[in-house]
Amino acid sequence: MVLIRRNVIFLLMAFALSFGGQVSAQEKSNSSIDKAQAAEKVLQKVRGRVLRVNQSKNTYKVKVLQKTGRVVTVDVDKRSGKITKQRSRDK
Numbered sequence: 001m002v003l004i005r006r007n008v009i010f011l012l013m014a015f016a017l018s019f020g021g022q023v024s025a026q027e028k029s030n031s032s033i034d035k036a037q038a039a040e041k042v043l044q045k046v047r048g049r050v051l052r053v054n055q056s057k058n059t060y061k062v063k064v065l066q067k068t069g070r071v072v073t074v075d076v077d078k079r080s081g082k083i084t085k086q087r088s089r090d091k
């Protein structure tokens with residue numbers, strides 16, 4: 001009886017550990033990017049110096065000052081990291 005109880009506990013622990021690994025993999029795929037990653041993504045498309053990174057519920061707004069004096073604001077989706085909108089204005 002004790003042997004059966006130990007085997008059941010062992011199987012339950014093994015199941016819990018394997019299930020926990022699957023959950024963490026799902027959480028990683030649903031994670032969003034942070035401010036620094038958004039700024040890096042924008043600098044790959046727009047050359048300049050990052051002035052500010054603001055965040056809203058779904059996007060980061062990254063302001064970049066170009067050498068020409070133009071300020072470019074780029075929206076980056078928090079979940080996917082894709083650039084969704086780009087606006088510019090001259091100083």
